[in-house]
Structure formats: structure tokens, C-alpha cells
Amino acid sequence: MTDLQDMNITVIGLGLMGGSLAGALRQNCRSMTGVDNDTESNELALSRGIVERATNSLSDGVKGSQLVILATPVRTILRLLDEIGPLLPDECVVMDLGSTKAHVVKKMDTLPRHVQPLGGHPMCGKETAGIVSADPLLYRNCVFALTPLARTSSNTLDLGISLVKTLGARPLVLDPDRHDRVVALTSHLPYLLACSLVGSARRGAVVEGEIWELVSGGFRDTSRLAASHVEMMLDILLTNRDAILQSLATCRLQLDNLAGLIEREDEEGLRKILTQYQACRSGLA
Amino acid sequence: MTDLQDMNITVIGLGLMGGSLAGALRQNCRSMTGVDNDTESNELALSRGIVERATNSLSDGVKGSQLVILATPVRTILRLLDEIGPLLPDECVVMDLGSTKAHVVKKMDTLPRHVQPLGGHPMCGKETAGIVSADPLLYRNCVFALTPLARTSSNTLDLGISLVKTLGARPLVLDPDRHDRVVALTSHLPYLLACSLVGSARRGAVVEGEIWELVSGGFRDTSRLAASHVEMMLDILLTNRDAILQSLATCRLQLDNLAGLIEREDEEGLRKILTQYQACRSGLA
Numbered sequence: 001m002t003d004l005q006d007m008n009i010t011v012i013g014l015g016l017m018g019g020s021l022a023g024a025l026r027q028n029c030r031s032m033t034g035v036d037n038d039t040e041s042n043e044l045a046l047s048r049g050i051v052e053r054a055t056n057s058l059s060d061g062v063k064g065s066q067l068v069i070l071a072t073p074v075r076t077i078l079r080l081l082d083e084i085g086p087l088l089p090d091e092c093v094v095m096d097l098g099s100t101k102a103h104v105v106k107k108m109d110t111l112p113r114h115v116q117p118l119g120g121h122p123m124c125g126k127e128t129a130g131i132v133s134a135d136p137l138l139y140r141n142c143v144f145a146l147t148p149l150a151r152t153s154s155n156t157l158d159l160g161i162s163l164v165k166t167l168g169a170r171p172l173v174l175d176p177d178r179h180d181r182v183v184a185l186t187s188h189l190p191y192l193l194a195c196s197l198v199g200s201a202r203r204g205a206v207v208e209g210e211i212w213e214l215v216s217g218g219f220r221d222t223s224r225l226a227a228s229h230v231e232m233m234l235d236i237l238l239t240n241r242d243a244i245l246q247s248l249a250t251c252r253l254q255l256d257n258l259a260g261l262i263e264r265e266d267e268e269g270l271r272k273i274l275t276q277y278q279a280c281r282s283g284l285a
Numbered sequence: 286m287t288d289l290q291d292m293n294i295t296v297i298g299l300g301l302m303g304g305s306l307a308g309a310l311r312q313n314c315r316s317m318t319g320v321d322n323d324t325e326s327n328e329l330a331l332s333r334g335i336v337e338r339a340t341n342s343l344s345d346g347v348k349g350s351q352l353v354i355l356a357t358p359v360r361t362i363l364r365l366l367d368e369i370g371p372l373l374p375d376e377c378v379v380m381d382l383g384s385t386k387a388h389v390v391k392k393m394d395t396l397p398r399h400v401q402p403l404g405g406h407p408m409c410g411k412e413t414a415g416i417v418s419a420d421p422l423l424y425r426n427c428v429f430a431l432t433p434l435a436r437t438s439s440n441t442l443d444l445g446i447s448l449v450k451t452l453g454a455r456p457l458v459l460d461p462d463r464h465d466r467v468v469a470l471t472s473h474l475p476y477l478l479a480c481s482l483v484g485s486a487r488r489g490a491v492v493e494g495e496i497w498e499l500v501s502g503g504f505r506d507t508s509r510l511a512a513s514h515v516e517m518m519l520d521i522l523l524t525n526r527d528a529i530l531q532s533l534a535t536c537r538l539q540l541d542n543l544a545g546l547i548e549r550e551d552e553e554g555l556r557k558i559l560t561q562y563q564a565c566r567s568g569l570a
Contacts, residue, residue: 123501143498172498185489186500190507193478195562196539202565203535204470213428213457215471215569216408218513221506222475226566228503230559237547237555248544250488252537254481259533262522270522274515277480280487281511284500 002066004029004162010065011051012058012080014041016126017097018071019134023050024167026136035061041131050134059087067159069120070096074104074235081107090114093156095163097122099183099232100240101147101176109149116156119147119176121183122169129229139167147176184243188236189251192244194225287351289313289447295350296336297343297365299326301411302382303356304419308335309452311421320346326416335419344372352444354405355381359389359520366392375399378441380448382407384468384517385525386432386461394434401441404432404461406468407454414514424452432461469528473521474536477529479510 009029011022014036022045026032034051035058036042042054055061058080062068068088070077077098088094093116098104101119108117124142126133144164148157157173164171174182197219205211237244261270294314296307299321307330311317319336320343321327327339340346343365347353353373355362362383373379378401383389386404393402409427411418429449433442442458449456459467482504490496522529546555 123499125502145499172495174495178493178495182489182493182496182499185486185493186496186504189485190482190501190503192540192543193482194507194566195543195559196536197475197478198562198566199539199542199558200474200532200536201470202561203539204467204532208463208467208470210457210459210463211467211471212569214408214430214467216475217410218475218510219471220569221509222479223566223569224506225503226562228563230556230563233559234552234555238550238552241547241550245544245548247485247489248540248547251481251485252540254484254488255477255533255537257484258477258480259530262526262529262533265523265526267519267523270519271515273484274480274518276487277483277511278513278515281479281483281508284497284505284508 002159004067004159004166006030007066008033008064009067009069010035010062011069011071012036012061013070013072013076014038014045014051014054014131015071016129016131016133016138017122018069019045019050019131020136020138021069021071021097021167023048023134023136024139025163026050028166033061033065044131050131058084062087062089062092065089065092067093067095070094070098073232074098074100074239076235077104078107078239081111085110085112085115088112088115091116093118093159095120095160099187099236101145101179103239105147105149105176109151116153117149118152118156118160119149120160121145121147121179122167124169127227137168139169142169143172144169145179146171146173147179148173180240181243181246184240184247185250188240188244189247191225191228191233192248193251194223197223198226287444289444289451291315292351293318293349294352294354295320295347296354296356297321297346298355298357298361299323299330299336299339299416300356301414301416301418301423302407303354304330304335304416305421305423306354306356306382306452308333308419308421309424310448311335313451318346318350329416335416343369347372347374347377350374350377352378352380355379355383358517359383359385359524361520362389363392363524366396370395370397370400373397373400376401378403378444380405380445384472384521386430386464388524390432390434390461394436401438402434403437403441403445404434405445406430406432406464407452409454412512422453424454427454428457429454430464431456431458432464433458465525466528466531469525469532470535473525473529474532476510476513476518477533478536479508482508483511
């Protein structure tokens with residue numbers, strides 16, 4: 001296996017995730033190239049020393065690269081995977097940082113056989129987007145899911161694990177469908193619940209104008225994700241449809257159960273289930 | 286109106302809320318008495334100088350008091366209101382800090398006519414309970430709802446407003462039923478959504494063991510309220526049943542709408558509603 005230290009790496013998409021990744025790997029590879037459509041992002045990445053070379057040309061950017069990392073929203077990754085195959089050098093490893101994996105991995109499987117694909121999804125982020133917010137420490141201590149394909153060689157998977165460790169993150173290798181079912185519950189459902197809370201308060205505010213004066217810290221925390229970047233979330237919702245619908249159905253059962261207990265004023269039943277929820281949430285590190 | 290400075294005040298319930306309130310008012314009244322069943326809380330309140338006198342006797346504690354503040358969970362407030370009437374001096378003002386108001390105010394209306402009742406609900410709190418966490422600055426800058434009864438005199442309401450301002454909080458006078466409908470949406474619904482999220486992840490974890498490794502910061506925020514004190518939440522859920530069921534029904538409509546848009550892959554419809562949610566949440570100070 002070629003070591004990261006000896007590799008020319010290309011990061012496609014110089015936003016928060018790609019910019020942070022490039023910044024963290026820059027000192028641990030032979031050369032770092034950035035590709036972005038946005039000239040300002042390219043200039044900022046160059047002036048901050050995050051990349052050595054920046055271009056808006058995909059073919060130019062991947063030339064001579066041994067490792068290409070797609071760091072755009074999911075549906076852009078899918079479009080890039082349609083274009084990039086013929087441009088890639090022999091033996092090139094293609095990774096991505098997309099938030100859903102089944103669609104990406106399926107599309108990766110259509111890449112030419114001389115290319116080695118590996119799905120990836122770092123479980124970190126920030127409120128603020130763009131390369132201006134890039135931080136080489138962003139990945140430190142986060143879990144970084146890796147979703148190999150059947151055709152992914154063990155060398156490629158080892159390279160992915162080595163990359164994750166270089167970032168200071170913790171690799172977790174799992175099946176792409178399983179990944180998507182898990183993040184539907186741990187990331188996408190929380191977003192939709194936050195949205196439904198904001199939507200409910202908006203509806204209530206039509207009649208009760210005091211609502212916005214009476215929002216508590218609890219409301220702020222529970223609804224925070226509703227402020228997420230809409231286009232990024234659209235990509236996620238539309239590429240993880242089935243798992244998300246399943247997680248919504250699971251959640252509806254929970255809510256209906258709670259509503260029934262409250263309606264029947266079943267104090268013992270409520271105490272039992274709320275105590276379980278409390279123990280479970282308090283146990284989260 | 287008697288000024289706070291000239292009043293003997295009794296706080297019943299020396300937990301986080303009562304202890305913090307007593308500590309904040311101590312220098313702004315003639316005397317401060319605390320009443321709690323828990324001897325340790327009484328001793329701590331005395332040794333920290335939060336109260337001048339502490340007792341576990343209700344009748345002893347309210348003797349000579351011009352202002353009695355009930356600072357216990359809601360259903361304890363309801364029980365105290367059953368007992369306390371005959372013990373109270375003439376013209377005594379009775380306030381509470383309970384999280385729901387309709388039941389409390391209805392019960393306050395059964396107090397003897399020589400007593401002046403006023404409902405109250407400060408919109409603040411902390412993760413940690415008990416007088417050990419008491420902080421006289423807890424109320425600073427929070428909204429403090431006041432819910433007068435038909436029989437509440439304007440002098441009593443003025444006293445309540447003065448007390449709220451002395452705490453550094455912002456008074457908001459509103460109808461008790463309206464208060465309960467608003468907090469059902471701003472406090473109780475967020476709690477139930479947090480619980481349903483934890484419950485959904487627990488169900489998912491039966492099949493997908495990686496779930497707890499993949500929880501994101503977003504999951505932590507959205508689920509944080511599920512760790513709330515169960516007995517306090519039970520009191521709230523069982524004394525605000527109808528408004529909470531209504532808020533759950535409103536929320537279910539929002540979730541069903543989102544699920545339908547995702548199921549139909551209605552990108553434009555999703556973009557429109559998610560953008561509204563995002564603007565609304567981002568606009569929260």
C-alpha cells in the first residue's frame with residue numbers, strides 16, 4: 001500500500017468539510033490539490049495554505065492524483081461520480097464524505113475497474129458553512145464511518161483507516177445500507193423532529209402571539225437542527241428516503257404511545273417509560 | 286401596597302427554584318423563611334445564608350408572613366393549596382412557581398377570601414436540581430409569566446411585577462389557559478419529542494448496535510430534554526393534558542406533511558417548507 005505521505009491527494013469541494021480535511025492532511029501527504037467551482041474558495045484555500053494547488057477544472061485537478069476525495073453534498077457527489085471515471089489515473093482511490101451512503105456506493109460501483117472506491121462519512125460538522133469556517137481539528141475525536149464495496153481491496157480500506165486516524169478521528173467500518181438506517185435515526189430524524197417543532201410553534205403563534213417570548217432553552221436545543229443548511233438536508237432526505245420514512249414511522253409509534261398514556265392519565269405507565277428514556281439519555285456520554 | 290423591603294417572605298420548597306429565589310430576594314425583604322420537608326436542605330439554606338429561618342412545619346413557616354411563594358412541583362403545589370388556606374395571615378399574598386397554571390389557578394380560587402392569590406411561572410431552570418445548585422442569578426433576564434385570577438387585586442399584581450423585576454427577570458402577564466397552551470408548544474412538546482427520539486433510537490439499537498457510536502451533536506441537542514427530572518415532568522404532563530394532546534396533534538400534522546413530501550420525493554415542496562423552518566429557527570434570538 002502506498003503511504004499517505006507519498007500520495008498526491010485531490011479534494012473536490014472546498015467547503016467546511018473539504019477545506020478542513022485538506023488542511024488536516026496537507027502536512028501528511030506529498031501534495032494537496034483543491035477543486036472548486038467557486039474562485040473565491042480556491043483563492044482562500046491557497047492563501048491559507050490549505051492546498052498547494054487549486055483549480056475549477058475537474059480533469060486538471062485529478063491529474064496525477066492517487067487519492068481523490070469528494071467533499072460536496074450527496075447529490076453533487078452522485079453527479080461527479082458520473083463524470084469522473086474516465087479522468088482518473090490507474091489505481092486511483094476515490095473516497096467521499098457524503099452524509100448518506102447507499103446511493104453513493106451504488107454509483108461508485110459503476111466506476112471503471114482501474115479505480116478503487118471507498119465510501120466515507122465523518123460524523124462531525126459545524127453551524128457555519130464554507131471554507132472560511134474550515135478547521136483542521138474539525139475531525140478530531142469524531143467517528144468516521146467507512147463503507148467499503150465488494151470490490152474495495154483490503155489495501156484501499158487500510159488506506160481509508162489510516163487517513164481517518166491521521167485526522168484524529170475514529171474509523172467505524174460498516175455496510176452502507178446499515179449506515180443509512182442508523183443515520184436516519186441518529187441524524188435525519190432529529191432534523192425532522194426539530195423542523196416539526198418549529199412548524200408547530202409557528203402554527204401556534206398564529207393564535208398565541210406570546211409563543212416566541214416564552215421559548216425556553218429546551219425549545220432552542222430541541223429545534224436547533226431546523227436551522228441546518230436546506231440544500232444539504234434536501235440531498236440527504238432525497239437519498240435516504242426509505243430509511244427516513246421507516247424512522248418516522250418508528251417515532252410516530254413512540255409519540256402515539258406517549259399521547260395515549262397522557263390521554264388515559266396513566267401515571268404508572270408514563271413514569272415507567274419516561275424513566276427508561278431518562279436513563280437512556282443520561283447514559284449518553 | 287406594602288413594599289417587598291417591608292415584607293416577611295416565606296418560600297415553600299427549597300429546591301433549585303425556591304432556593305435561588307430566596308437567595309435573590311433575601312437582601313430585598315424584611316425576613317426570609319424557608320419551609321422544606323428535607324432537613325438537609327433546610328440546614329444548607331441556613332448555612333449558606335439563603336434564609337434566616339428554616340422549618341419543616343408549614344404552619345410555623347407561614348406565621349407572620351405577608352408573601353408566601355410555593356416553589357415545589359405542580360402537584361405538590363395543588364396539595365399545599367388544599368392545606369395552607371386556614372394557616373395564612375390576613376391579606377397574605379400567595380404566589381407559586383409551577384410549570385402549568387390552569388389547575389393551580391383554579392385551586393388558588395378556593396383559598397379563603399382574606400388571601401390574595403397570583404400564579405407565576407419563571408421560564409428558567411438548570412440541568413441540576415436541588416438547593417446545592419441554587420443560584421440567585423438564575424432568574425436574571427428570564428421571562429417570568431404572571432397569571433392573575435379575577436380576584437387578584439391590582440396591588441397584588443403590582444407586587445408580583447415588582448418581585449419579578451427585583452429578580453432581574455421580565456414579567457409577562459397572561460391568562461392561565463393561554464399560558465398552558467403556549468408552554469405545551471414551547472416546553473412540553475419539545476420534551477415529548479426528545480423522548481420519542483430516544484425511544485426510536487433505542488428501538489433501532491435492538492437491530493443496529495452501532496447506533497450509540499454514531500450519535501451526532503444534533504442528536505444530543507435534540508434529545509437533551511429526555512434527561513429531565515421524571516417526577517417534575519409527570520406533574521406537568523398530568524396537569525396540562527388537553528393542551529399537550531393538542532400540541533402533539535399539531536406536531537403530528539407537521540411530521541405527516543414532511544413524511545408525505547419525502548415519500549413523493551417532492552423536492553420543490555420540501556425546499557419551500559424547510560426554508561420556512563430554517564428562516565423561523567434562525568430568527569430566534
